Amino acid sequence: MFPLARRVLVVAVVTLAMLGSVPPGVVASTAGTQTGDTAAANRTAASTGSQWGIQPELTTLLWGVAAEDERVALAAREAFAPGEGVAAIEPVDGCRVIDSPGAYELTADITNSTNTTCLDIRSSDVTFDGNGHTIDGVDADRTVGVFANGTDEALENVSVRNLAVTDWSDGVRFEDATGGYVEDVVAERNGDGFHLVESPETTVSDASVADSGADGFQLDSSPGSRFTNVSAVGSGSQGFGFSGSGGNTLADVSAEDSGGDGFSFEVGSGENRLTDVSAEDSGGSGFSFSSSSGGNTLENATAEDSRGTGFEFLYVSGENTMRNVSAVDSGGDGVFVGLRGSGNNVFTDVTVRNSSRHGFSFNAGNTTFVNVTAQGNDLGGFEVFDAGSHTLTNVSAVGNGGAGFEFRYLVSDNTFTSVSARGNDGEGFLLEDANRTVLADVSAIDNEAGVVVSDSRAVEIDGGTFGNNTADGVRLEGAPDTTVRGAQLLDNGRDGLLVANGSDRTLVTGVTARVNARYGLYVVASSDVRIVDSRAETNGDSGLGVGTPQSDRMATSRNVSVENNSALGNGEHGVEIGDSAVDATLVATNASDNAVDGVHVYGADGVTMSATTAVGNGRWTLFAANTSGTYSVDGLATGGDGVSLTARNVAVRDVSAPETALPSGHAGVGMYVNATPTGPDPFFDVSMSYGQATVDAAGVDESTLRLWRFDGSTWTEVTGSTVDTAANTVSANVTEFSVFALAGTEESELEPTPTPTPAPAATGSGGGGGDANEPPVAAFDVSTDTTETGALIRFDASDSDDPDGVIVSYRWDFDGDGRVDTTSESPRVSHTFSTADTHEVSLTVVDGFGATNTTTRPVEVATGPTPTTTATATPTETERPTPTETMAAGTTATVTEEAAMATEPPTPTSMTLFGTSFPWWLFLGLLSAVVALYLGRTRWGGRQ
Numbered sequence: 001m002f003p004l005a006r007r008v009l010v011v012a013v014v015t016l017a018m019l020g021s022v023p024p025g026v027v028a029s030t031a032g033t034q035t036g037d038t039a040a041a042n043r044t045a046a047s048t049g050s051q052w053g054i055q056p057e058l059t060t061l062l063w064g065v066a067a068e069d070e071r072v073a074l075a076a077r078e079a080f081a082p083g084e085g086v087a088a089i090e091p092v093d094g095c096r097v098i099d100s101p102g103a104y105e106l107t108a109d110i111t112n113s114t115n116t117t118c119l120d121i122r123s124s125d126v127t128f129d130g131n132g133h134t135i136d137g138v139d140a141d142r143t144v145g146v147f148a149n150g151t152d153e154a155l156e157n158v159s160v161r162n163l164a165v166t167d168w169s170d171g172v173r174f175e176d177a178t179g180g181y182v183e184d185v186v187a188e189r190n191g192d193g194f195h196l197v198e199s200p201e202t203t204v205s206d207a208s209v210a211d212s213g214a215d216g217f218q219l220d221s222s223p224g225s226r227f228t229n230v231s232a233v234g235s236g237s238q239g240f241g242f243s244g245s246g247g248n249t250l251a252d253v254s255a256e257d258s259g260g261d262g263f264s265f266e267v268g269s270g271e272n273r274l275t276d277v278s279a280e281d282s283g284g285s286g287f288s289f290s291s292s293s294g295g296n297t298l299e300n301a302t303a304e305d306s307r308g309t310g311f312e313f314l315y316v317s318g319e320n321t322m323r324n325v326s327a328v329d330s331g332g333d334g335v336f337v338g339l340r341g342s343g344n345n346v347f348t349d350v351t352v353r354n355s356s357r358h359g360f361s362f363n364a365g366n367t368t369f370v371n372v373t374a375q376g377n378d379l380g381g382f383e384v385f386d387a388g389s390h391t392l393t394n395v396s397a398v399g400n401g402g403a404g405f406e407f408r409y410l411v412s413d414n415t416f417t418s419v420s421a422r423g424n425d426g427e428g429f430l431l432e433d434a435n436r437t438v439l440a441d442v443s444a445i446d447n448e449a450g451v452v453v454s455d456s457r458a459v460e461i462d463g464g465t466f467g468n469n470t471a472d473g474v475r476l477e478g479a480p481d482t483t484v485r486g487a488q489l490l491d492n493g494r495d496g497l498l499v500a501n502g503s504d505r506t507l508v509t510g511v512t513a514r515v516n517a518r519y520g521l522y523v524v525a526s527s528d529v530r531i532v533d534s535r536a537e538t539n540g541d542s543g544l545g546v547g548t549p550q551s552d553r554m555a556t557s558r559n560v561s562v563e564n565n566s567a568l569g570n571g572e573h574g575v576e577i578g579d580s581a582v583d584a585t586l587v588a589t590n591a592s593d594n595a596v597d598g599v600h601v602y603g604a605d606g607v608t609m610s611a612t613t614a615v616g617n618g619r620w621t622l623f624a625a626n627t628s629g630t631y632s633v634d635g636l637a638t639g640g641d642g643v644s645l646t647a648r649n650v651a652v653r654d655v656s657a658p659e660t661a662l663p664s665g666h667a668g669v670g671m672y673v674n675a676t677p678t679g680p681d682p683f684f685d686v687s688m689s690y691g692q693a694t695v696d697a698a699g700v701d702e703s704t705l706r707l708w709r710f711d712g713s714t715w716t717e718v719t720g721s722t723v724d725t726a727a728n729t730v731s732a733n734v735t736e737f738s739v740f741a742l743a744g745t746e747e748s749e750l751e752p753t754p755t756p757t758p759a760p761a762a763t764g765s766g767g768g769g770g771d772a773n774e775p776p777v778a779a780f781d782v783s784t785d786t787t788e789t790g791a792l793i794r795f796d797a798s799d800s801d802d803p804d805g806v807i808v809s810y811r812w813d814f815d816g817d818g819r820v821d822t823t824s825e826s827p828r829v830s831h832t833f834s835t836a837d838t839h840e841v842s843l844t845v846v847d848g849f850g851a852t853n854t855t856t857r858p859v860e861v862a863t864g865p866t867p868t869t870t871a872t873a874t875p876t877e878t879e880r881p882t883p884t885e886t887m888a889a890g891t892t893a894t895v896t897e898e899a900a901m902a903t904e905p906p907t908p909t910s911m912t913l914f915g916t917s918f919p920w921w922l923f924l925g926l927l928s929a930v931v932a933l934y935l936g937r938t939r940w941g942g943r944q
Contacts, residue, residue, distance in 0.1 A: 101125035130163025137168040150176030174199035196222040219245040242269040265293040278302040290314040307331040316341035330355040358383040408432035453479040476503040489513040525555035543567030547581030566590040579603025597623040609633040623651040625678035642689035649679035668743040684734040704744035707732040775851035776802040788864030797827040809846040816840030
């Protein structure tokens with residue numbers, strides 16, 4: 001059969017075999033003549049086959065894979081020494097045809113040969129020893145230096161050794177020559193250094209190829225070959241190219257400075273074993289496996305300075321194993337696995353560094369990573385898309401330009417164990433459409449965000465540390481049914497844990513959030529969330545947040561439960577429940593030692609609290625404002641034994657005992673509470689608990705315990721207050737707000753002490769039901785008294801105070817024109833001036849009764865280099881802008897540093913006299929009548 005026709009038929013048969021549709025009888029006709037031993041071996045091998053190479057029948061019949069490596073090597077070496085009955089070595093002194101078996105030896109160099117083929121071997125069982133000489137051509141096309149030529153009749157057992165071949169189209173070519181052996185051969189400046197065509201089971205050892213115009217080594221339909229101590233340097237195309245040639249063994253093999261891929265395996269060239277191999281400075285990929293070329297094992301493999309991908313597996317080329325492998329300085333990805341059919345890979349002790357794209361990029365699933373590192377890659381450490389079910393153990397992504405681990409789009413059922421992401425420019429872990437992913441004992445430190453889970457269901461974060469990230473430690477965005485358990489959320493630039501935007505039914509348990517810039521644990525626009533047995537401490541904003549502040553209103557957060565948590569020492573509130581929260585529950589939570597309020601409720605509806613402790617907070621134990629409905633609190637610890645209440649728009653805190661003593665014969669039991677209205681229509685039903693030992697120690701008759709109210713000068717028993725000695729509680733409906741105490745008659749008194757007559761009503765600037773409201777005191781500090789136009793100045797009114805209530809509004813006039821420029825409920829604002837002048841800045845503070853106080857100080861403003869009109873917020877509150885009033889001329893917009901807390905209550909329209917409430921107009925009329933009567937009586941008395 002003609003060589004070209006034979007090759008076409010072989011390619012056709014190979015193709016049909018890969019498709020599983022080889023016509024009967026074709027294999028036998030294509031295989032050629034086989035010796036008895038070879039045919040038997042091939043028949044044995046035909047019973048096995050390969051899914052990555054040619055179909056089993058062709059794998060054996062076409063090229064006889066059954067020969068063992070050691071047998072081949074031994075037979076080849078023995079062939080060089082004539083045995084018994086073998087003719088002596090025949091000398092060769094020029095180009096010629098060798099058509100008889102035997103041993104041949106080159107006796108001199110052959111230079112500048114113009115032959116098409118110099119050494120044309122057309123017989124089986126030939127050994128050719130070059131004796132260290134060179135066979136040199138003239139670099140002509142379609143020429144061959146040494147040719148084991150089985151195109152007319154298939155050959156076996158041809159050996160070539162100890163030779164240099166230069167300047168040929170193919171330096172050494174084996175075609176239709178099974179079981180060949182090449183040793184100690186150098187091929188330089190040829191088209192292909194070595195070219196094997198339909199020559200399976202060839203052994204090449206101690207060989208080198210340099211400066212090939214095409215491939216260093218090219219194998220076409222030549223599977224089962226073995227390469228040992230072989231190198232290809234400066235190849236114009238591939239260093240090693242395999243096509244339809246699988247099942248090879250490469251040991252101590254290198255490809256350097258290849259124009260294309262260092263190693264290329266394609267068209268069924270799978271199931272190779274590569275040990276101690278390297279590809280350096282490849283123009284394409286270091287190692288490329290494609291078109292059903294999977295099932296490979298790579299051990300101690302290195303791809304360095306590849307201009308393409310370090311290692312790539314494409315088009316149904318999966319089930320590979322890589323051990324102790326590295327890809328360094330790749331121009332593309334370090335490792336790329338494409339298409340789902342290339343999955344089921346195992347990577348152990350693999351390192352990818354400094355790739356121009358991703359360290360690992362996978363579009364195939366079911367991969368196992370163990371002891372794997374991706375470091376310093378430009379676009380990210382791991383990119384996985386459209387394929388899930390990956391397992392990562394002891395894996396790290398360090399200092400990558402994008403995300404450490406980016407798993408997105410149909411990437412469910414992954415497991416991360418002892419995995420770390422550190423110092424990446426993007427997220428440590430980005431999980432998108434990654435349902436049922438488990439992160440166990442992972443860490444994300446010094447990234448943009450630690451973990452971001454979006455559009456993913458049933459994700460588990462179990463343990464781990466997420467700290468010092470510039471954004472959130474863990475952020476859930478549309479991640480329902482997620483569990484966060486035992487995580488440490490430390491020193492992140494935004495929230496420790498953010499549960500947001502439809503992350504419903506999330507469970508947070510055993511979590512610690514500490515020293516985060518904003519909230520420790522924050523739930524917004526997510527319902528049926530539980531936060532249990534967790535700690536939120538020393539965070540810059542509030543420890544626990546549910547719902548959103550009024551200036552940042554989002555979708556409703558319904559049925560959020562906060563159970564058995566602690567929120568301690570936070571920069572604002574312990575627990576903050578915002579105006580988008582509905583039916584929030586706070587149970588057995590300690591909200592103490594926070595800078596502002598223990599529990600802060602603004603605009604929430606249906607809040608229930610029980611067994612909550614809030615001691616030692618900077619302002620209010622419980623502050624609630626702008627609530628449309630009532631909220632209930634059971635067992636709120638305020639420094640005494642406990643307070644239970646149902647209320648609306650009321651703030652509560654424990655206070656010290658006033659200097660004015662209770663009426664004679666009465667004693668308190670150590671519980672003093674200030675209750676102040678924070679908005680319209682305040683409502684307050686209270687029940688104060690007491691301990692029996694406390695009452696006994698105070699010497700008070702328990703049956704006489706009542707709630708007493710201090711109006712600033714006089715104590716008065718609250719009308720309607722009652723004691724339940726069985727439940728150890730005193731209850732009352734409070735309509736006038738002030739300081740309250742739990743007190744009763746001293747047991748030493750024989751007669752009950754009558755209630756003192758209330759003092760006449762005061763006519764101060766206060767109101768809201770109290771007899772004598774003390775006005776607030778305004779005071780503020782400024783970051784500098786001298787500045788320039790366009791420069792940011794910070795004003796801090798934290799030193800302002802209300803002796804008997806709370807400041808609910810701060811009004812700022814920055815240009816001294818008497819008009820308010822900014823109104824805020826935060827004591828801190830930032831401002832820039834646009835005109836140079838001495839600006840008289842004034843602050844007016846308003847308390848819960850509408851009383852005011854004003855203070856003023858000058859600020860010198862010089863002309864700056866670049867005036868600005870841009871409103872600026874301080875870093876801690878850039879997410880929560882507060883609307884400002886109309887700007888006055890010469891000033892710029894001002895943004896508050898805290899979200900507004902309460903709507904300013906209306907100006908009081910009534911006052912109380914002798915326990916009875918009168919409209920102001922009626923009281924003034926009565927007072928005028930009394931004065932007129934007195935003056936008239938005096939005048940009449942003078943006339944008598």
